[in-house]
Amino acid sequence: MKLGFIGFGEVGYEIGSGLVKEGLTEIYAFDPMQNDEKRGSFIKERAKDAKVTLLESAEAVTETCEIILAVVPGAFALDAAKNVLGKMVQGKVFVDLSTSLPSTKKEIDKSIKETGGKFADGALMASLAQTHHKVPILFSGSGSDQVINALKPYGMVLTKISETAGDAIAVKMIRSIYMKGIAALGAEMLEAANVLKVDRLVLDSISETMNAKPFEEMNSFLVIASAWHGARQVHEMEDVTKMLRDIGVEPTMTEATVKRFEWFRDLESVEYFSNKRPEEWQKVAELWDRKNPNFKK
16 A cells, blocks of 8 residues: 655654554655755655655655545645645545644545545544554544555554544544633633742642542533523623733633623523533533524424
8 A cells, every 4th residue: 555645744754654663665745845945854854764755746646645645734725635636536535634624624525526536534633742643533534444444454543433524623623622722721820820929729729629520520510510600600700800901911711711601691591490400511501502593403
C-alpha cells in the first residue's frame, strides 16, 4: 500500500513517522511550503527524519497513492480536495483530517464521489504530542472501511461511526466546546487568582470538588444544579463579572456564563418538574428540547 499526505505539518509528521516505525515503507507527501525560503528546510528535514518521500505536487501524491490523507488547516480543506480531483479514480480514498465544518466535509464527499473515488471524514480525538500515530481517530463516510482495514495493522486506533461524511468531525467539534472552553475558562480563573494572589486556595478548592466524583457524574450534577438554581447563579456571576472588571481582568468567559445561566433561569425548571429535582441531566434535556423552536416530537 502507498499512503500519501497533502500537508506535512505536525499531523503528517507524527502519523507518518509512526507508521514507518510500524513497517509501512511507502509513504509520500507534499506540503505547499516545502520549497519556501524560510519553512522549506524544516519540512524537508522532518520528512527525511520520518523517512517520508516528498513529491513535487499534491496531484503527484494523489496519483501515486491509494489512500490520501489531507492534513491541511480547515480553511483550506475544500481547496485541497478540489485541486486533486483530476487524479482521483476508483479504488482511491481521499481522507480529510482537517477540523473543518461538517458541511465542508459533505461538499468534499460529493466532489470525490463524482470521480469514482471514495471519501472518509476523519477526526483526531486526542493530542498528537501525547499519542503520536496512535491518536484515536473517528471516521465516517464511504471510504472509512478501506482506510481502517489498511491502517489498523500498523497500530492506529481507528473507529468508524457512520457512512455519513461530516458525522465524525461533528463529534470532535462538540467535544471541543468543552475541551477548548475549559481551557479558556481555566485561564480566566487563573488570571483573576493570580491578580489577587489566591491561586493556591482556589486550585485546592476546585480540585477537592471536581475530584470527588467521576467526570460524567460530576458534569451531570453541575448541569442539573445550574438548571435548578439559574436565577441565583445569574446574580452571583453578575457580581463575579463586576469584581473581575474591578481588578482589571476582562470577564470574557464569565459574561458567557451569565448568559447561559440566564437561559437556565428562563427555562423555569423548578416549575416544569413540579419542585422535584431530576437526578439525570437527560431529564433536563427534555426541557431544552421542548423550548427549542426546532424541536419535533
